[in-house]
Amino acid sequence: xxxxxxxxxxxxxxxxxxxxxxxxxxxxxxxxxxxxxxxxxxxxxxxxxxxxxxxxxxxxxxxxxxxxxxxxxxxxxxxxxxxxxxxxxxxxxxxxxxxxxxxxxxxxxxxxxxxxxxxxxxxxxxxxxxxxxxxxxxxxxxxxxxxxxxxxxxxxxxxxxxxxxxxxxxxxxxxxxxxxxxxxxxxxxxxxxxxxxxxxxxxxxxxxxxxxxxxxxxxxxxxxxxxxxxxxxxxxxxxxxxxxxxxxxxxxxxxxxxxxxxxxxxxxxxxxxxxxxxxxxxxxxxxxxxxxxxxxxxxxxxxxxxxxxxxxxxxxxxxxxxxxxxxxxxxxxxxxxxxxxxxxxxxxxxxxxxxxxxxxxxxxxxxxxxxxxxxxxxxxxxxxxxxxxxxxxxxxxxxxxxxxxxxxxxxxxxxxxxxxxxxxxxxxxxxxxxxxxxxxxxxxxxxxxxxxxxxxxxxxxxxxxxxxxxxxxxxxxxxxxxxxxxxxxxxxxxxxxxxxxxxxxxxxxxxxxxxxxxxxxxxxxxxxxxxxxxxxxxxxxxxxxxxxxxxxxxxxxxxxxxxxxxxxxxxxxxxxxxxxxxxxxxxxxxxxxxxxxxxxxxxxxxxxxxxxxxxxx
Amino acid sequence: xxxxxxxxxxxxxxxxxxxxxxxxxxxxxxxxxxxxxxxxxxxxxxxxxxxxxxxxxxxxxxxxxxxxxxxxxxxxxxxxxxxxxxxxxxxxxxxxxxxxxxxxxxxxxxxxxxxxxxxxxxxxxxxxxxxxxxxxxxxxx
Numbered sequence: 001x002x003x004x005x006x007x008x009x010x011x012x013x014x015x016x017x018x019x020x021x022x023x024x025x026x027x028x029x030x031x032x033x034x035x036x037x038x039x040x041x042x043x044x045x046x047x048x049x050x051x052x053x054x055x056x057x058x059x060x061x062x063x064x065x066x067x068x069x070x071x072x073x074x075x076x077x078x079x080x081x082x083x084x085x086x087x088x089x090x091x092x093x094x095x096x097x098x099x100x101x102x103x104x105x106x107x108x109x110x111x112x113x114x115x116x117x118x119x120x121x122x123x124x125x126x127x128x129x130x131x132x133x134x135x136x137x138x139x140x141x142x143x144x145x146x147x148x149x150x151x152x153x154x155x156x157x158x159x160x161x162x163x164x165x166x167x168x169x170x171x172x173x174x175x176x177x178x179x180x181x182x183x184x185x186x187x188x189x190x191x192x193x194x195x196x197x198x199x200x201x202x203x204x205x206x207x208x209x210x211x212x213x214x215x216x217x218x219x220x221x222x223x224x225x226x227x228x229x230x231x232x233x234x235x236x237x238x239x240x241x242x243x244x245x246x247x248x249x250x251x252x253x254x255x256x257x258x259x260x261x262x263x264x265x266x267x268x269x270x271x272x273x274x275x276x277x278x279x280x281x282x283x284x285x286x287x288x289x290x291x292x293x294x295x296x297x298x299x300x301x302x303x304x305x306x307x308x309x310x311x312x313x314x315x316x317x318x319x320x321x322x323x324x325x326x327x328x329x330x331x332x333x334x335x336x337x338x339x340x341x342x343x344x345x346x347x348x349x350x351x352x353x354x355x356x357x358x359x360x361x362x363x364x365x366x367x368x369x370x371x372x373x374x375x376x377x378x379x380x381x382x383x384x385x386x387x388x389x390x391x392x393x394x395x396x397x398x399x400x401x402x403x404x405x406x407x408x409x410x411x412x413x414x415x416x417x418x419x420x421x422x423x424x425x426x427x428x429x430x431x432x433x434x435x436x437x438x439x440x441x442x443x444x445x446x447x448x449x450x451x452x453x454x455x456x457x458x459x460x461x462x463x464x465x466x467x468x469x470x471x472x473x474x475x476x477x478x479x480x481x482x483x484x485x486x487x488x489x490x491x492x493x494x495x496x497x498x499x500x501x502x503x504x505x506x507x508x509x510x511x512x513x514x515x516x517x518x519x520x521x522x523x524x525x526x527x528x529x530x531x532x533x534x535x536x537x538x539x540x541x542x543x544x545x546x547x548x549x550x551x552x553x554x555x556x557x558x559x560x561x562x563x564x565x566x567x568x569x570x571x572x573x574x575x576x577x578x579x580x581x582x583x584x585x586x587x588x589x590x591x592x593x594x595x596x597x598x599x600x601x602x603x604x605x606x607x608x609x610x611x612x613x614x615x616x617x
Numbered sequence: 618x619x620x621x622x623x624x625x626x627x628x629x630x631x632x633x634x635x636x637x638x639x640x641x642x643x644x645x646x647x648x649x650x651x652x653x654x655x656x657x658x659x660x661x662x663x664x665x666x667x668x669x670x671x672x673x674x675x676x677x678x679x680x681x682x683x684x685x686x687x688x689x690x691x692x693x694x695x696x697x698x699x700x701x702x703x704x705x706x707x708x709x710x711x712x713x714x715x716x717x718x719x720x721x722x723x724x725x726x727x728x729x730x731x732x733x734x735x736x737x738x739x740x741x742x743x744x745x746x747x748x749x750x751x752x753x754x755x756x757x758x
């Protein structure tokens with residue numbers, strides 16, 4: 001049995017009702033590590049160019065990484081597919097318990113293609129795999145679905161990844177809900193499940209994960225756990241979670257407000273981790289083997305939303321359904337968060353789409369005729385709640401909003417494209433890039449479109465931190481940004497290949513390759529240098545670039561909406577700032593050059609040969 | 618006698634205890650072989666299952682092959698004798714005796730020779746060694 005890896009694989013064709021088990025060739029894994037890297041390889045090699053993401057031919061992978069199942073916070077489930085929202089490669093992540101459970105069941109990944117004739121769910125019970133009827137689950141929300149499956153199978157310790165009504169109805173940004181409260185949220189992975197009539201995957205694993213050096217591993221995590229428990233930065237994260245970033249984002253003018261029209265929000269303080277701790281959080285919870293414990297159970301305590309319960313409100317939801325919709329009422333946000341999670345909607349894309357609709361309404365691009373008489377305005381939770389439900393059920397205006405803001409802007413036209421806040425079709429998350437040239441570049445070049453989890457130069461920019469590449473970064477210039485973004489993209493790609501949560505970075509040891517490179521020999525048995533780790537990340541990034549190029553993406557897709565590139569910031573610390581098309585293009589050209597890509601953004605032969613990707617040209 | 622006690626106010630359900638317990642006893646990450654289990658019910662309510670180290674443990678006489686022995690007040694599973702029949706699991710009033718069905722083996726907390734690994738690694742500092750609730754004799758109810 002291999003170390004770290006489970007060694008087993010599952011391939012299911014739902015059209016043919018066929019289940020095939022196989023073995024992973026672990027000796028071939030080192031160059032890509034696994035997880036995101038393995039997902040990229042499988043998708044590149046097996047998905048035909050131009051495949052309709054919602055056709056039976058699309059492939060959806062549920063992977064873990066070779067470190068998944070171990071402390072600290074190596075617990076990721078990695079869902080990989082071609083996105084129906086963007087048409088790009090899409091990798092989306094969830095913590096919780098599912099990824100580890102799949103490992104204990106004996107599998108490094110489950111691959112699903114085809115389309116079932118009727119709704120089904122998969123039941124992976126160690127060696128036994130079944131395709132089961134899910135007719136009684138179709139239309140049910142994510143919590144009803146998970147609890148019903150556990151009841152049917154008679155075991156509370158089963159782990160479930162499922163979709164809600166939004167996935168059933170093919171809303172293009174439906175998420176995969178995992179272990180009740182975690183989500184593989186982005187890019188419509190849940191939509192792909194819905195298109196396959198796949199309501200859920202349930203897994204139970206009783207097997208073991210071997211370690212290359214158990215004693216060395218125990219010594220290492222004794223020390224590492226202690227750091228997470230005492231380090232001030234990690235402790236702040238444990239205390240106030242991702243929402244600890246709310247005040248920071250607002251202070252630096254990066255907090256998207258009213259569809260990214262402004263970058264500061266008057267009620268930001270209300271949404272902060274500090275306010276949430278005082279007003280709505282009832283307890284701390286954690287994903288598998290995580291010493292960081294950033295999950296919080298929240299409960300609305302008063303008013304019409306009293307009694308609503310969710311694990312949240314994470315920074316991204318506080319921004320995209322809060323400030324971005326002008327909503328500063330925590331209890332309303334607990335309700336909206338719970339509603340979206342249960343309906344199976346990505347809170348980021350949903351908040352973004354609703355914000356876009358409200359701005360279009362205010363500008364007269366749409367009228368009350370388009371909204372069934374509903375008056376759309378910022379700052380009204382009831383508007384957001386109604387639209388969220390309409391999107392999930394594709395009712396009225398919700399039907400078009402369910403296709404994502406890029407498609408909506410095409411349909412409504414009249415210049416709305418300028419403030420459709422997406423990149424490659426993926427709705428931007430809760431970090432406004434307008435006052436951050438580095439983040440603008442990170443969004444424009446991210447493999448899955450507008451995403452903050454592929455590169456995040458914001459803190460280094462705002463604080464003038466040494467970029468780890470030499471000179472401290474200046475906030476509003478383009479110098480040093482490509483280097484920083486490339487380093488982040490490579491580092492995070494390799495991190496996502498291992499199965500570690502990106503928040504391992506909350507301590508310094510794990511803010512570079514150093515931390516994971518220390519664990520890899522102890523768990524997997526590979527003596528890996530920092531350079532080799534970073535090279536793996538670069539290899540994965542280039543392989544995915546080749547995938548996206550093959551799908552027809554070009555330099556002109558590596559861009560941002562006009563609001564970011566041409567509209568000066570109206571208020572806040574960056575008032576009047578605007579990056580401009582010319583500077584952006586210069587930064588992008590520098591990025592390509594440093595990546596070893598030509599002017600069109602295509603990796604050169606020399607770069608691919610250097611990375612051992614020559615066969616993919 | 619002392620036993621593992623979990624402060625459920627502090628426990629965040631991360632199951633690090635299961636990871637380190639299984640490594641300590643099997644050299645692998647193997648929650649099914651952990652002597653401590655964190656159970657969860659809706660919505661995110663945790664309970665811990667772990668041996669109470671009963672003074673007069675009902676699991677011992679329940680074993681028909683004498684695979685359970687009491688050594689210094691701690692019930693130990695003799696892996697060579699255990700057949701995985703599950704009688705001890707049924708006898709335990711605290712649901713703290715587990716069965717690894719694949720290996721046909723009863724699994725329980727052995728207190729790691731007095732220095733429990735789970736206590737050292739719990740990031741919530743939720744686990745401690747406490748005098749057993751009442752030094753009561755074991756028994757249903």
